[in-house]
Amino acid sequence: MHAVDSPTTDPMMTPSDVIAQPAATRTRRRSADGRTPWLLALPTLLVLLGLLGYPLYRMVLLSFQNMRLRELITGRTPPWVGFDQYTKVLGDPVFWTVVRRTVVFTAVSVVISVVLGLAVALLMRRVHRRVRLFMIVAMMFVWAMPQLVAAQIFKWMTDADFGVLNYLIDKLPGVEFQGHSWFLSPTQGWIVITTLVVWAGIPFLAITLNAGLTQVPKELLEAATVDGANAWQALRGITLPILRPLLIIVTTLSVIWNFGLFTQPWVLRDSKVEAEYQTLATYAFTQAFGRSNYSLGSAISVITVLLMLGVMAFYIRQMFKIGEVD
Structure with a gap:
């Protein structure tokens, strides 16, 4: 050998x-x-x-050109206008009203979604295993439902003439709700839109946070109970600090998704979104395709992307932080 x-x-x-x-x-x-x-x-x-x-x-x-219907049909190169579209957008008070409305809606819907999602996740840790499995399956069905279908269902439920919601409220003693239109008042209309967004967002948050709660050591919770801590103190002092990285991630993702709200108001308002229900996404689409101001719509979309880059950078930074810890 x-x-x-x-x-x-x-x-x-x-x-x-x-x-x-x-x-x-x-x-x-x-x-x-x-x-x-x-x-x-x-x-x-x-x-x-x-x-x-x-x-x-x-x-x-x-966004730096002036694309009109004539250039779109003929295929000619649109004239270069530089920052004129951005000047027009940033100087328009209607645009800033839409920005403020989008930010307020995003903040309110994300806070409600995260709080309710955390509450459902905490409830899932306390119920029987079979009940928890049923809750997960039910939420998975909600999560898998397309936004267009969910918006159509809510549109039917809140219909002024045939909506089941008006029918049920009208059955309450002393309440006259037959033929009530939920979208005549912007406040009521946004309550419907926010409810739809929160309802669709809870499954992801609850299932994700439930998975995070399984990583909370039971020994710490038992020790806190022995030391006399109540449920709220244990949640604030032990559970939330451990869940903090995950909470930051799901909250940031919810901000990104809700900030680009389009389908829900578009479907609920029959593709004719009134000024009171315009968000940045619907406003850009309306300007571009509703009024043939394609370059103006592009400028609005670019500004929207720039606004979202800050949130995305924060999300990526948190992901790298968690990676470093792991």
Whole structure:
């Protein structure tokens, strides 16, 4: 039998060469390991670049032009107007009213969604296993329902003539609710829209936070109970600090999703969104396709993206922080 050759059997190698060879091998291995994730992610990055990067580039370019219906039909290059579209948008008080309405709706809906989602998650930890399984399955059905279908259901439920909600309220003693229109008052209309958004958002929050609650050590909760802490004190002093990274992530995601509100008001208002129900997404769409101000709509969309970049940067920063901790 022949012995297997090893680097140390080479008479031309010095001791320093023998020591340096494993170090060089480890360096090459680390370099290869560092490239592997990028190579695996490259196809996905290329697809995202084509599906998102190019449309975003076209939208930014269009916001510096003046695309009108004539250029759209003839295919001519729109004239370059520089920052005129942004000047027009930022100087329009209606735009700032829409921004303020979008921010207020996002803040209110996210706070309600996270609080209720956490409450449902805490309830899931206290009920029987079969009840918890039933709750998860029911919420998964809600989560899987398309936004368009959910909005159509809420539209039927709040219909002034045939809505089941008016019918049930009208059955209360001394209440006359037959034929009531929920969208004549912007306050009532936004209550309906917010209820729809919160209802659709709770499943994700509750299921995610329930998974996070399983990581809270029972020994800490039992020790706090022995020390005389009540349920609220245990929640505030033990559960919430442990859930804090997860709460930040789900809250940030909820902000991103709710800030881009479009489907719910668009469907509930029969594709004719009144000024009182305009959000940044519907306002940009209305300007671009309702009034053929394509460049103005692009400028509004670019501003919306810039507003969201701050939230997205915060989300990514939190993800990296959690990765460092892990």
